[in-house]
Amino acid sequence: MKKITIAILALILMGLLIPTGFATDSNLVITYGETTYAHNDYKSVVDAFFVNNANVDLNNVNSKVITADQVNQVSSGVTGKSYSSNQIFSSALLDLNDNDNLEVSVDRSKITTITGQMYISALKSAGITSGHVYVTSPVTATGESALAGIMNAYEEATDVEIPESVKEAANDEIYTQAEIVENSGVDANELSDLVNQVKEEVSKDNVTDHDTIVNIINNYVQNNNINITNVDIENLATTIEEVQNVQGDVNYYKDQVSGFLNDDGSAGGFSLDGLLNWIKSFVNGI
Numbered sequence: 001m002k003k004i005t006i007a008i009l010a011l012i013l014m015g016l017l018i019p020t021g022f023a024t025d026s027n028l029v030i031t032y033g034e035t036t037y038a039h040n041d042y043k044s045v046v047d048a049f050f051v052n053n054a055n056v057d058l059n060n061v062n063s064k065v066i067t068a069d070q071v072n073q074v075s076s077g078v079t080g081k082s083y084s085s086n087q088i089f090s091s092a093l094l095d096l097n098d099n100d101n102l103e104v105s106v107d108r109s110k111i112t113t114i115t116g117q118m119y120i121s122a123l124k125s126a127g128i129t130s131g132h133v134y135v136t137s138p139v140t141a142t143g144e145s146a147l148a149g150i151m152n153a154y155e156e157a158t159d160v161e162i163p164e165s166v167k168e169a170a171n172d173e174i175y176t177q178a179e180i181v182e183n184s185g186v187d188a189n190e191l192s193d194l195v196n197q198v199k200e201e202v203s204k205d206n207v208t209d210h211d212t213i214v215n216i217i218n219n220y221v222q223n224n225n226i227n228i229t230n231v232d233i234e235n236l237a238t239t240i241e242e243v244q245n246v247q248g249d250v251n252y253y254k255d256q257v258s259g260f261l262n263d264d265g266s267a268g269g270f271s272l273d274g275l276l277n278w279i280k281s282f283v284n285g286i
Contacts, residue, residue, distance in 0.1 A: 070148055089137040091137065103132045105135070106119070122171070125250070127166065194217070207244065
């Protein structure tokens with residue numbers, strides 16, 4: 001009886017290991033801007049970037065299309081901008097199989113404004129600290145709309161919805177930084193460092209007062225000789241204050257995904273070692 005049981009378990013294991021030809025990896029998700037997805041030439045350019053940089057088989061990747069309506073739900077409330085269906089180019093690939101730390105690789109030949117550090121900062125504001133994200137576009141684009149796609153990809157991969165308040169705060173952070181970079185000409189990485197340093201200090205002391213955040217930013221700007229206007233400082237203070245005010249929702253989201261991401265940083269899902277250990281313990285218990 002014991003031998004029969006072991007044989008059955010071995011067959012189950014073999015069945016799990018044999019590729020079906022149709023299965024996709026739930027830890028891999030692509031979000032295409034709808035303009036990109038609608039044009040085969042554009043989509044081919046984006047796919048080539050993902051294959052060459054992420055080293056993935058696109059046949060095993062889940063995909064979703066991010067529409068102008070989805071982007072506008074966020075952008076209209078943040079910047080007042082409204083995009084049409086022929087303006088959504090930015091696309092992203094999320095790989096949760098590579099998730100010891102949060103990493104974002106940006107195609108700087110196409111994404112002109114948002115840097116990898118800006119995406120990382122905004123994603124951490126949303127409570128996301130794991131995964132490797134790749135961002136590109138078939139034509140030059142600011143990259144602002146990609147954040148909506150990236151967060152959508154995390155929702156798809158984890159089956160956990162990010163609270164709307166958290167999405168809005170993270171997107172506000174991206175849009176505010178993009179606007180300052182474009183209008184003031186400040187270095188994008190320099191600005192991102194400023195935001196990260198201020199957020200860290202605000203979080204450590206649990207600061208929610210707007211004027212106090214303004215003073216913290218002013219001190220950092222003066223000490224590091226960063227050339228931004230008082231309006232820029234006010235806008236940054238507002239967005240950082242918003243991030244701080246949604247920490248309750250951020251913590252709720254982090255609790256929801258903690259079961260998906262293991263303590264060792266590996267993504268949830270099928271584990272050969274875990275299955276072998278389970279079979280071993282099961283057999284020993286017979």
